[in-house]
Amino acid sequence: MEKDILLAWIEEGTVNIPSILFTNYKRMGLNETDIMLILQVYSFQNKGNSFPTPEELSSNMTITSGECASILRKLVQQGFISIEEGNTTEDILFEKYSLKPLWLKLLDCLQEEKKQSQRQQSSFNEN
Amino acid sequence: MEKDILLAWIEEGTVNIPSILFTNYKRMGLNETDIMLILQVYSFQNKGNSFPTPEELSSNMTITSGECASILRKLVQQGFISIEEGNTTEDILFEKYSLKPLWLKLLDCLQEEKKQSQRQQSSFNEN
Amino acid sequence: MEKDILLAWIEEGTVNIPSILFTNYKRMGLNETDIMLILQVYSFQNKGNSFPTPEELSSNMTITSGECASILRKLVQQGFISIEEGNTTEDILFEKYSLKPLWLKLLDCLQEEKKQSQRQQSSFNEN
Amino acid sequence: MEKDILLAWIEEGTVNIPSILFTNYKRMGLNETDIMLILQVYSFQNKGNSFPTPEELSSNMTITSGECASILRKLVQQGFISIEEGNTTEDILFEKYSLKPLWLKLLDCLQEEKKQSQRQQSSFNEN
Numbered sequence: 001m002e003k004d005i006l007l008a009w010i011e012e013g014t015v016n017i018p019s020i021l022f023t024n025y026k027r028m029g030l031n032e033t034d035i036m037l038i039l040q041v042y043s044f045q046n047k048g049n050s051f052p053t054p055e056e057l058s059s060n061m062t063i064t065s066g067e068c069a070s071i072l073r074k075l076v077q078q079g080f081i082s083i084e085e086g087n088t089t090e091d092i093l094f095e096k097y098s099l100k101p102l103w104l105k106l107l108d109c110l111q112e113e114k115k116q117s118q119r120q121q122s123s124f125n126e127n
Numbered sequence: 128m129e130k131d132i133l134l135a136w137i138e139e140g141t142v143n144i145p146s147i148l149f150t151n152y153k154r155m156g157l158n159e160t161d162i163m164l165i166l167q168v169y170s171f172q173n174k175g176n177s178f179p180t181p182e183e184l185s186s187n188m189t190i191t192s193g194e195c196a197s198i199l200r201k202l203v204q205q206g207f208i209s210i211e212e213g214n215t216t217e218d219i220l221f222e223k224y225s226l227k228p229l230w231l232k233l234l235d236c237l238q239e240e241k242k243q244s245q246r247q248q249s250s251f252n253e254n
Numbered sequence: 255m256e257k258d259i260l261l262a263w264i265e266e267g268t269v270n271i272p273s274i275l276f277t278n279y280k281r282m283g284l285n286e287t288d289i290m291l292i293l294q295v296y297s298f299q300n301k302g303n304s305f306p307t308p309e310e311l312s313s314n315m316t317i318t319s320g321e322c323a324s325i326l327r328k329l330v331q332q333g334f335i336s337i338e339e340g341n342t343t344e345d346i347l348f349e350k351y352s353l354k355p356l357w358l359k360l361l362d363c364l365q366e367e368k369k370q371s372q373r374q375q376s377s378f379n380e381n
Numbered sequence: 382m383e384k385d386i387l388l389a390w391i392e393e394g395t396v397n398i399p400s401i402l403f404t405n406y407k408r409m410g411l412n413e414t415d416i417m418l419i420l421q422v423y424s425f426q427n428k429g430n431s432f433p434t435p436e437e438l439s440s441n442m443t444i445t446s447g448e449c450a451s452i453l454r455k456l457v458q459q460g461f462i463s464i465e466e467g468n469t470t471e472d473i474l475f476e477k478y479s480l481k482p483l484w485l486k487l488l489d490c491l492q493e494e495k496k497q498s499q500r501q502q503s504s505f506n507e508n
Contacts, residue, residue: 016141036159268397290413
C-alpha cells in the first residue's frame with residue numbers, strides 16, 4: 001500500500017519553475033496571488049489542459065472564479081500571458097494560454113541585471 | 128551577448144515543485160501568500176541558503192519582513208515547516224528550515240485521495 | 255530570431271531524472287547503454303508517445319533498432335520495465351511501457367542503503 | 382520507516398536534463414557512454430562537487446577510471462566541456478568543469494533545426 005503512494009507521488013510529477021521567476025516577479029509588478037494563478041495555469045498545461053477555466057483554476061485556490069477571471073484579464077492586458085489559437089488534427093479551432101510573454105519579460109530582467117552589474121564593474125574600475 | 132543571457136537562464140536553474148502541492152494546498156488550509164513564502168524558502172535552500180531571514184524573503188515578495196516573520200511562525204506552529212539543527216564540518220551549530228513536514232502532509236493527502244476513490248469504486252460495485 | 259531559439263529551448267522542457275538512478279544503476283546490473291535506452295523511453299513518454307518503437311528509439315541513439323529491440327526485451331525480462339495495457343476514451347486497446355518496476359527497484363536500493371548505514375552506526379556504537 | 386524512504390527519495394532530488402540533449406547527442410558525434418559520463422559530471426555538480434575525479438565518476442559507472450579520464454580528455458578537446466578556474470571566498474584557486482560549451486552546441490542544433498524547417502516551408506510554398 002505505502003509503495004502505491006510513492007509511485008503515485010513519482011507519477012504525479014513536478015512543475016519546474018525558472019528560479020529567476022521567484023526573484024523577479026515583484027519587480028515586474030506582480031503579487032503572490034498573480035504568480036500562483038500563473039503557476040496554476042502552467043500546472044494545468046503540464047497535465048494536458050491548455051486552457052483551464054476560471055472555475056477549474058479557482059477550485060485549487062482560495063480566490064473565487066470571478067477573481068480568477070478578473071486577474072487573468074489583467075495579466076493578458078498587461079502582457080504577461082497571451083491567448084493563442086490552435087488547430088486540432090481534426091481541424092477544430094481551439095484557444096490556449098501561452099506563457100511566452102512572461103518568459104520574454106524574465107529574459108529582459110536577466111539582461112537588465114547583467115547590464116547593471118557591468119556598469120557597476122566599469123565605474124568601479126574607473127575609480 | 129544574447130547567448131550570455133541564455134546561459135545565465137540555464138545556469139540559474141529551476142525550482143521543481145511536486146504537482147500535488149498545487150492541487151492540495153487549499154485543502155490543507157494554506158493560502159497563496161503562505162505557499163509563495165514556502166516556495167521562496169525552498170528556492171533559497173536550492174541556492175545554498177538553508178535559513179533565509181525574513182528580510183531576505185521579503186526582498187523578493189510584496190509583503191513586509193514583519194509579515195514574513197509572522198507567517199513563518201504560523202507555518203512552524205501548524206506543522207508545515209520545522210526548524211532543524213545542524214553541525215558544520217567545523218562543528219559549529221546552525222539552524223535550518225526543513226520542509227519534511229509539508230512533504231509528509233502531501234503524502235497523507237495522496238493516501239486520503241486513494242482511499243476515497245477506492246470507497247467510491249466499491250460502493251459503485253455494490254449497487 | 256535569437257529570442258525564438260530561447261523560447262524553443264524553454265518550451266522543449268526538461269527530463270527530470272531521480273538523482274539516485276545515476277548512483278545506483280551499476281549496482282542494479284545495468285550499463286550506460288541500458289540506462290540511455292530507458293531515458294529515451296522516458297523522454298518519448300514525456301512528449302506523449304507512451305510506446306515508442308525500436309526504430310524511433312534508435313533514431314536518437316548510436317545503436318541499431320535491432321539492438322534496441324533486444325535490450326528492451328532484456329529489460330522487460332529482468333523486471334526493469336513492464337508493458338501495460340490501456341484503453342483510450344474511444345475504448346481502443348493500446349500498449350505502453352511502464353517504468354514503475356524501475357522506480358520500485360530504486361526504492362529498494364534506498365532502503366538497503368539506509369539499513370546498511372544503520373548497521374554500521376550500531377556496530378560503531380557497540381565498539 | 383517506509384515514510385523515511387519516501388523523504389529520502391524527495392530529498393535526493395532530480396537531475397533536470399534539457400529534452401533536446403536526448404534528441405541531438407548522436408548528431409553531435411557523442412555516444413551513450415559519453416553522454417552518461419557528462420550526466421554523471423552534471424549530477425555531481427548539482428550535489429556541490431564541481432570537479433569530480435575519474436575515480437569518483439567511475440564508481441557510479443561500468444567503465445574504469447582510466448576510461449573516464451580518457452573520455453573526459455576527449456570531451457574537453459572536442460569542445461563539449463571546459464575546465465574553468467574559480468576563487469573560493471578565502472581566495473584559494475580551484476578548477477571546475479563547465480558544461481556551457483555543451484549548452485551552446487545544443488542551441489546551435491535548435492537554430493539549425495529552425496532554419497531547415499523554414500527552408501522546407503518556403504520551398505513548399507514556392508511549388
